[in-house]
Amino acid sequence: MRVAYNKKDMNQSLREFEFLKDLTNEEMDYLSENVIYRELDNKSVLYREGCKVDSLIFIFDGIVKQVKCGSKGKELVIRFAKAGEIIGFRSMMTDELACTTTETMSPLRAGFIKRDCLLEIIHSNTSFALNIIRQACLELEETQKFIVNVAQKQIRERVAEVLIQLKNVFGVDEDNVLKTSITRKEIASAVGTVPESVIRMLSEFRDDKLIELNGKKIKLLDIPRLTRMSYSSVYAI
Numbered sequence: 078m079r080v081a082y083n084k085k086d087m088n089q090s091l092r093e094f095e096f097l098k099d100l101t102n103e104e105m106d107y108l109s110e111n112v113i114y115r116e117l118d119n120k121s122v123l124y125r126e127g128c129k130v131d132s133l134i135f136i137f138d139g140i141v142k143q144v145k146c147g148s149k150g151k152e153l154v155i156r157f158a159k160a161g162e163i164i165g166f167r168s169m170m171t172d173e174l175a176c177t178t179t180e181t182m183s184p185l186r187a188g189f190i191k192r193d194c195l196l197e198i199i200h201s202n203t204s205f206a207l208n209i210i211r212q213a214c215l216e217l218e219e220t221q222k223f224i225v226n227v228a229q230k231q232i233r234e235r236v237a238e239v240l241i242q243l244k245n246v247f248g249v250d251e252d253n254v255l256k257t258s259i260t261r262k263e264i265a266s267a268v269g270t271v272p273e274s275v276i277r278m279l280s281e282f283r284d285d286k287l288i289e290l291n292g293k294k295i296k297l298l299d300i301p302r303l304t305r306m307s308y309s310s311v312y313a314i
Contacts, residue, residue: 087109090135091105091109094163096163096212097205097208099208104198104202107194108190108194112135112189113188115185115187116186117139117181118184118185121180121185123180124165124175124179126144126176126178127174128174130165130174130175131192132165132189133165133166135163136158136161136162136186138186139181139183139186140157140183140246140257141164141179141180141185142180143155143156143179144266145178152266154263155219157246157267158246159247164179166212166216170209170213233306235270236278237287237306238306239268240288240297240303241303243257243295244300252296253296254297255295258292259293261279264279279295286298
């Protein structure tokens with residue numbers, strides 16, 4: 078659904094994105110005028126793996142997950158993205174087919190900007206072009222981290238890291254309960270294992286007084302220990 082969104086508000090929303098900081102006022106106005114603003118419901122698919130992505134997507138509010146399908150049809154959650162982040166960058170810039178499926182995990186407000194519009198600004202603003210390169214490096218770093226997690230970390234460490242990621246993305250309430258009802262299957266997809274292993278590991282975390290479980294709700298009892306458990310020196314790649 079496309080909805081009205083005045084240029085002043087759009088301009089202000091875009092200013093929240095760090096990599097746009099070097100745009101001139103004229104360039105920001107041009108960008109604002111070319112944004113297609115949409116509001117999407119929970120569990121809406123923004124694009125599917127193997128499809129063409131011709132727009133950069135700015136997340137103004139809400140959360141999405143990016144899922145990659147393995148050779149045996151197994152889905153892996155490789156990233157959670159929240160307000161202030163962008164998605165679809167690599168596929169849009171390289172003009173390649175999307176390597177992930179992106180789906181909302183909450184109601185979403187987003188802006189879609191066509192590739193040609195961004196390229197025009199890149200050609201005229203070298204500082205912005207440098208920021209785009211930095212953004213590409215950040216995406217590469219996230220991919221490296223995911224590969225390290227699956228290849229080298231134990232399941233216990235990976236589950237701990239996913240819990241910390243969920244805290245950072247979704248937040249916690251005043252009692253340190255995650256502000257999301259995520260299924261064991263979704264956690265398993267993010268960890269790269271089967272739901273049974275996640276259920277067993279969460280039970281161990283509960284017995285170790287790291288978390289409390291109440292249905293799909295997870296309360297983090299010892300965030301410092303979970304953080305230390307999730308840490309790996311191999312991140313210094």
